[in-house]
Amino acid sequence: MFFDNWHGILRVLVVGTSAYVALVAFLRLSGKRTLAKMNAFDLVVTVALGSTLATVLLTKDVALLEGLVAFLLLVMLQFIVASLSVRFGWVEAVAKSEPSALLVDGTIDDAALRRERxxxxEVLSAVRSAGIGDLSAVAAVVLETDGSFSVVGCNAAGNRSALPDSARRRA
Known part of the structure; x- marks a missing residue:
């Protein structure tokens, strides 16, 4: 239960170190965008890379080379989708969601809450986390494409050009 044999320990040390070095190299070659977590697709790739690393480390049935191919596949697919998203709007629309205004000018949009589940x-918690205690001081709460909340106070809203369309119309 606590110890099987030295071979298993040695395997984890050798395979773990090799897999880690290879993963870091793949990530450096693919660029910063690979782990940016800018949207749900990026998050899935990040979690899948971590899961693959754990599987390679702890599952004797998965050879190091198979794990490296899995890393490379995930990194390449993420690179391809991100590159195509920059070039083609329809790929971006498929791979990424749009930000959604959940609260505009101090008023919570119940339809947007239902649509985004x-x-x-949760909206009130995001407002409090931003250090704001009065909803009338909030220009917008936006559910971002990565699932995080952005809270924009009225004093920081400016001309609202950075907000989703639904939050700009009420300005």
């Missing part, structure tokens, strides 16, 4: 309490 977000509760009123």
């Amino acid at each position: 977000v509760t009123r309490d």
Whole structure:
């Protein structure tokens, strides 16, 4: 239960180090965008890379080379989708979601909450986390493409050009 044999320990040390070095090299070659977590697709790739690393480390049935091919495949697919998203709007539309305004000018949009499956309490929590205690001081709460909340106070909203269309119209 606590120890099987030295071979297993040695395998984890050798395969773990090799897999880690290879993963870092692949990530450096593919660029910063690979782990940016800018949207749900990026998050899935990041989690899959971590899961693959754990599988290679702890599963004796998965050879190091198979794990390296899996790393390379995930990194290449992410690179391809990100590159195509920059060039073709339809690829971006398939791979990424749009940000959504959940609260505009102090008023919570209940339809947007239902559509995005977000509760009123989650929006209020995001507002409080931004250090704001009065909804009338909030120009917008935006559910970003990566699932995080952005809270924009009225004093920081400016001309609202950075906000989703639904939050700009009410300005």
